[in-house]
Amino acid sequence: MGKVLRGRSGRRRGAPDTKGEILAAARQVFGERGYDGASVRAIAAAAGVDSALVHHYFGTKEKLFLAAMEIPFDPAAIADAIMDDAGGAGVGERAIRTFLGVWGQPASRAPVLALLRSAMQHEAAARLLRQLVTRAILGRVLVVFEGVPNGALRAEAMVSHLIGLAIVRYVVKLEPIASVPDEELVRLIAPVLQQYYDGAFE
Amino acid sequence: MGKVLRGRSGRRRGAPDTKGEILAAARQVFGERGYDGASVRAIAAAAGVDSALVHHYFGTKEKLFLAAMEIPFDPAAIADAIMDDAGGAGVGERAIRTFLGVWGQPASRAPVLALLRSAMQHEAAARLLRQLVTRAILGRVLVVFEGVPNGALRAEAMVSHLIGLAIVRYVVKLEPIASVPDEELVRLIAPVLQQYYDGAFE
DNA sequence: GGCGAAATTCATCATGTGATGAATAGTGCG
DNA sequence: CGCACTATTCATCACATGATGAATTTCGCC
Missing domain, CATH: 1.10.10.60 (Homeodomain-like)
Incomplete structure (x- = not known):
């Protein structure tokens, strides 16, 4: 063949x-x-x-x-989309909307999926993912969280939820969450993510 | 060699x-x-x-x-630990405590990590994970969510966050979330998870 | 129009893989 | 003791992989 x-x-x-x-x-x-x-x-x-x-x-x-x-999508653009008009209000919703945007289109989904999948088997890929998330995304998003105590931790917790969502929805394809429409997911998850910004945590 | x-x-x-x-x-x-x-x-x-x-x-x-x-840990026991005295109050905290318990010990971490890693590369393993999560865990935990609208979706969203946490903390080892003490994680994440139970979502 | 460089394939190598069958060493039952 | 059975290793197969070097075809420049 x-x-x-x-x-x-x-x-x-x-x-x-x-x-x-x-x-x-x-x-x-x-x-x-x-x-x-x-x-x-x-x-x-x-x-x-x-x-x-x-x-x-x-x-x-x-x-x-x-x-x-090599970045076929622009991490900076993603970070900007999440920060938007700048300000913590609505950061949860913007985060999941951006996430669904990236994962919804095959063109942008492919490389991220590749990276994620590979990071699970190859230390080199894991390092790459770490760098990407750390520098390109978190580095910028942290601006929103500045002043908030434990901003880095909060931001990473948010990211971890989104990564898990990607796996459950696009890799393992667990139902019903794999088939639920985007809008419904936004309504479910946005307020939860938002809590990582608003929530009290010394 | x-x-x-x-x-x-x-x-x-x-x-x-x-x-x-x-x-x-x-x-x-x-x-x-x-x-x-x-x-x-x-x-x-x-x-x-x-x-x-x-x-x-x-x-x-x-x-x-x-x-x-072949489950060297008992999924039923895990489900029971999460449900506990039965009742939605405190389900967020119990969930992440149970999670950290399983992932904290190498003996129980190994097989779950194996399953998770393999599910990312092998469709057969993905099917296995799906079954495990669906039947063994969700099937039981759903009792807690019964009566709550969209219980399955809420429960899966919770699980997805935990899976993402596992990846970020134990596979990709993103700092600082990989090194933060368990107790701190509980304080950070438990209330967020809890919202999947309490939160309004039609 | 000729000629060097680039694009492309073919043949091949060394290595690692999952798997099988035969050979050897120990156990336990009569 | 003797003999069947099990545990264990060794030698080997067929196949896929990453990689390399030589051969072939086309392009673009002078």
């Missing part, structure tokens, strides 16, 4: 963005199976390309992974 | 619980690397045994996994 390649050897005509297609395929397959589960061959096949070409462009599998994770 | 086996061929003396040791090693290694990442050879090595012996006892890797997942 997977033998259906283009033609024989040699360069293809025109100027196809093969590198980009490989990256897209990588995000997809890494997302479906995680770092270890995604074979270079499978990614190559998904891109309709020989596996050697993948190595030609990216050298090693690890470098391909890093390249595929 | 991994070549340091006991002696030569043949049965060992005495009546060692080798099968049990293999199961323990399996839980450990499955917990560290997930289903796909854990090789039969690695498990055998961790048990100080030839890999063929693992197959002798359990046949296939999948069967070994299932055997290793």
Whole structure:
């Protein structure tokens, strides 16, 4: 299987963005199976390309992974969306709305899923996730929590809930929470998240 | 590496619980690397045994996994701990206390971690997790939520937060939440969880 | 139009995997 | 004691993986 390649050897005509297609395929397959589960061959096949070409462009599998994770969505934008008009009021609702936005679209879901899945099996990926969450997201969101005691802890608790929601809804697919409409989730979860901002906690 | 086996061929003396040791090693290694990442050879090595012996006892890797997942902790007991004196009051605190109890001890953490990690890579494991959560835990806990509108959804939202907490604290090891003492976590998270019971949500 | 560089595939390697079957060493029952 | 059974290892298979180097085809520049 997977033998259906283009033609024989040699360069293809025109100027196809093969590198980009490989990256897209990588995000997809890494997302479906995680770092270890995604074979270079499978990614190559998904891109309709020989596996050697993948190595030609990216050298090693690890470098391909890093390249595929290179922010295809902008963490800063996400942070901004969460902070919005600045101010703690409504931060819970904005957080879950942004979350559902990212996870709702396959284009942005794929890389995040890939990262999350891989972080569960590969220490390198876990490190990457940690950095991403810490620097790109928390670093900015913390502005909202400044002045609030234990702001970092509160913010991380919020993030942890969202990560768990992602797993239960998009990976394990536990019902009914996997099928409930977005709006209903917002009404359920936003006030709870909000409590991490409002709540008393010395 | 991994070549340091006991002696030569043949049965060992005495009546060692080798099968049990293999199961323990399996839980450990499955917990560290997930289903796909854990090789039969690695498990055998961790048990100080030839890999063929693992197959002798359990046949296939999948069967070994299932055997290793055979609840070495009692989900019913967990459910009971959460329900306790019965009544929604304090359900948030009891939930996170029970959670921290399970994840605090390596003996009970290993199999749950194994299941969670594997559920991220292997559909079979995801199915297993779903069943476990659905039947063993939610099935019982739902008694507390009966009468409450959308009880199932609320309960699952609670569970999702705890799963996310497990990942952030024990897998990705995000600081400071990974190092904060249990008691502090209880004070932070219990009231938030409680809101899933008390909160208004039509 | 020729020529070097880039894009692409093919053949191949070394390694690790799950699994199987045969061989050896110990146990316990008669 | 003898003999069946079990526990255990060793040798090996077929297969998938990540990686590399050589061969082939096309592009773009002078």
